[in-house]
Amino acid sequence: MTALTDDTLPMSPRAMRDEMIAFVVMALLLASVPFTGVYPFFVMQALCFALLACAFNLLIGYGGLLSFGHAMFMGTAGYCSAHALKVWGLPPELGILVGIAAAFGLSLITGYISIRRQGIYFSMITLALSQLLYFIYLQAPFTHGEDGIQGIPQGHMFGVLDLSKPTVLYYVVLAGFLAGFLLIYRIINSPFGEVLKSIRENEPRAISLGYRTDQYKFLAFVLSGTLAGFAGALKVFVAQNASLTDVHWSMSGEVVLMTLVGGLGTIFGPVVGAFVIIAMQQYLAGFGQWVTVIQGSIFVICVLTFRRGVIGEIAHYFRRSL
Amino acid sequence: MQALYAQLLVGLINGSFYALLSLGLAVIFGMLNIINFAHGALYMMGAFVAYFLLNLGGINYWWALLLAPIIVGIFGMILERTMLQWLTGLDHLYGLLLTFGIALIVQGVFQNYFGSSGLPYAIPDQLKGGMNLGFMFLPVYRGWVVIFSLVVCLATWFLIEKTRLGAYLRAATENPTLVRAFGINVPRMITLTYGLGVGLAALAGVLSAPINQVRPLMGADLIIVVFAVVVIGGMGSIMGSIITGFALGVIEGLTKYFYPEASNTVVFVLMVLVLLVKPTGLTGRAA
Numbered sequence: 330m331t332a333l334t335d336d337t338l339p340m341s342p343r344a345m346r347d348e349m350i351a352f353v354v355m356a357l358l359l360a361s362v363p364f365t366g367v368y369p370f371f372v373m374q375a376l377c378f379a380l381l382a383c384a385f386n387l388l389i390g391y392g393g394l395l396s397f398g399h400a401m402f403m404g405t406a407g408y409c410s411a412h413a414l415k416v417w418g419l420p421p422e423l424g425i426l427v428g429i430a431a432a433f434g435l436s437l438i439t440g441y442i443s444i445r446r447q448g449i450y451f452s453m454i455t456l457a458l459s460q461l462l463y464f465i466y467l468q469a470p471f472t473h474g475e476d477g478i479q480g481i482p483q484g485h486m487f488g489v490l491d492l493s494k495p496t497v498l499y500y501v502v503l504a505g506f507l508a509g510f511l512l513i514y515r516i517i518n519s520p521f522g523e524v525l526k527s528i529r530e531n532e533p534r535a536i537s538l539g540y541r542t543d544q545y546k547f548l549a550f551v552l553s554g555t556l557a558g559f560a561g562a563l564k565v566f567v568a569q570n571a572s573l574t575d576v577h578w579s580m581s582g583e584v585v586l587m588t589l590v591g592g593l594g595t596i597f598g599p600v601v602g603a604f605v606i607i608a609m610q611q612y613l614a615g616f617g618q619w620v621t622v623i624q625g626s627i628f629v630i631c632v633l634t635f636r637r638g639v640i641g642e643i644a645h646y647f648r649r650s651l
Numbered sequence: 652m653q654a655l656y657a658q659l660l661v662g663l664i665n666g667s668f669y670a671l672l673s674l675g676l677a678v679i680f681g682m683l684n685i686i687n688f689a690h691g692a693l694y695m696m697g698a699f700v701a702y703f704l705l706n707l708g709g710i711n712y713w714w715a716l717l718l719a720p721i722i723v724g725i726f727g728m729i730l731e732r733t734m735l736q737w738l739t740g741l742d743h744l745y746g747l748l749l750t751f752g753i754a755l756i757v758q759g760v761f762q763n764y765f766g767s768s769g770l771p772y773a774i775p776d777q778l779k780g781g782m783n784l785g786f787m788f789l790p791v792y793r794g795w796v797v798i799f800s801l802v803v804c805l806a807t808w809f810l811i812e813k814t815r816l817g818a819y820l821r822a823a824t825e826n827p828t829l830v831r832a833f834g835i836n837v838p839r840m841i842t843l844t845y846g847l848g849v850g851l852a853a854l855a856g857v858l859s860a861p862i863n864q865v866r867p868l869m870g871a872d873l874i875i876v877v878f879a880v881v882v883i884g885g886m887g888s889i890m891g892s893i894i895t896g897f898a899l900g901v902i903e904g905l906t907k908y909f910y911p912e913a914s915n916t917v918v919f920v921l922m923v924l925v926l927l928v929k930p931t932g933l934t935g936r937a938a
Contacts, residue, residue: 389744395744395747395748397747442923442926442927443926445926445927445930446882446926446930446931448743448744449680449686449743449744449747450882452686452744452747453686453878453879453881453882454882454922454926456875456878457875457876457878457879457882457919457922458919458923460872460875460876460879460919461916461919461920461923464915464916464919465916467915468912578875582751582755585748585751589748617763618759618762618763619759619763620759621755621756621758621759621762622755622756622759622760622763624752624755624759625751625752625753625754625755625756625757625759626752626756627752628748628749628751628752628753628755629734629749629752629753629756631748631752632738632745632748632749632752633734633737633749636741636745
């Protein structure tokens with residue numbers, strides 16, 4: 330088994346400093362978006378996918394587990410949040426919590442099942458589970474099948490923040506993204522994250538050192554799934570709908586693509602990848618199915634020539650950790 | 652009872668496709684250590700090649716049954732030579748990602764030119780009509796698909812398990828370096844194996860063309876079910892893939908009769924149950 334990334338060194342103070350600088354730059358850039366005239370809806374959408382990709386990356390980049398069904402967490406949280414907001418009339422903060430709780434519950438079940446097999450089988454199992462869920466949502470009454478849940482009220486968060494105003498919504502989504510991002514960063518650099526990396530590098534050795542690797546992988550799966558659910562719940566406020574596309578396998582494929590383009594196992598890679606892919610979809614929307622062809626080509630090119638991804642290549646060139 | 656037998660037959664037909672596809676996946680995985688995500692797209696290509704042969708070249712079904720797998724197989728071998736071979740020694744994941752990309756490209760191109768609707772492919776004259784078996788009415792073409800698939804599956808099993816070529820193949824799966832030391836061209840064998848697996852997928856596509864219509868996305872959802880079949884059966888044994896494929900098709904057919912709401916999901920539910928009871932799969936080794 331060859332390593333996915335070359336980051337095997339423990340965290341040095343310099344690396345920490347680099348990453349902190351990069352984080353502050355990223356946060357400032359994103360915070361200034363409403364003043365630049367960039368279409369905020371586009372950036373909000375990209376932020377939701379960036380968080381989803383970061384959550385996915387926690388599993389593959391640090392746990393070595395390729396989930397091909399991560400859309401199921403986003404879609405499930407989206408449906409549950411949307412239902413809570415629209416039908417139960419809950420305020421936004423509780424609606425998000427409902428979505429996160431749903432994704433948490435789902436990741437407990439799917440994690441318990443899929444963690445039983447490794448490598449390639451794990452990917453096939455997560456894909457099959459997400460397809461199972463897709464068919465359930467297709468038939469379940471509360472999802473409204475092909476139509477999805479539409480016209481979701483955005484409401485006032487904590488009673489004061491009017492989410493129907495684009496700028497307010499933007500900063501709420503940004504705050505959610507940064508919180509999720511920092512949590513993932515903290516997890517990666519915790520003792521738990523170090524054990525996870527050791528499992529990725531050499532699972533038999535980790536077992537022989539006394540780690541119950543299955544428990545670590547399970548916890549990583551649940552964390553990743555729950556965070557993906559958070560991204561899905563945020564996306565409900567941006568898109569104001571929850572539909573079957575969010576649980577379809579092609580969405581899981583897109584998340585994989587974003588992370589691959591940005592760099593597997595890099596901290597900022599999934600964010601960059603998400604912006605690249607979402608921007609590409611935005612600009613190429615008129616080309617119909619050619620977008621799929623281009624996405625497929627990017628997969629092929631990345632795997633054959635560019636396995637480290639954008640951020641991975643930069644980090645490798647400057648010998649930095651990003 | 653008529654309806655039950657009819658659904659059983661549909662189940663057997665789907666089972667034939669599951670068996671042919673999972674067999675190809677298992678053979679490819681054995682030699683290349685790659686899960687071929689493009690398998691569904693190549694199955695679709697098989698059906699389209701048959702369609703083109705008939706409508707552009709006037710070449711009938713019987714020739715298509717032979718030519719489509721060869722043409723798609725050659726396409727597969729080109730893919731292997733130009734792309735897949737560079738993944739040797741890398742993590743399994745890259746093979747999955749690369750073939751997923753190939754699947755997107757192939758399906759996207761076909762969708763561009765043919766949309767998402769189905770193109771009709773007529774049943775050949777010799778297989779039209781049906782037979783009254785006393786307990787049910789059997790459309791001849793459907794009976795043909797089941798029997799022919801079974802024969803192809805068993806022939807593949809025979810080729811791999813009982814012939815000299817198959818022995819080389821199995822040896823190269825276990826220890827390619829040693830087999831090369833005996834003067835056998837292992838890279839060429841890998842290419843041919845990929846061609847064989849892909850050819851089986853294309854053959855399934857030709858068989859399915861008159862039943863399911865020819866659609867760009869006909870393989871996209873099918874491949875996910877086949878993955879579940881592979882998880883249930885394991886990829887360790889050729890006969891295991893064949894039996895699991897047919898068995899799951901039959902179970903799916905029975906579900907369509909007794910509880911149609913679950914017919915889409917039954918294979919996935921079974922996969923979950925198998926994983927809970929026997930995580931290594933029914934015939935598989937630990938992986």
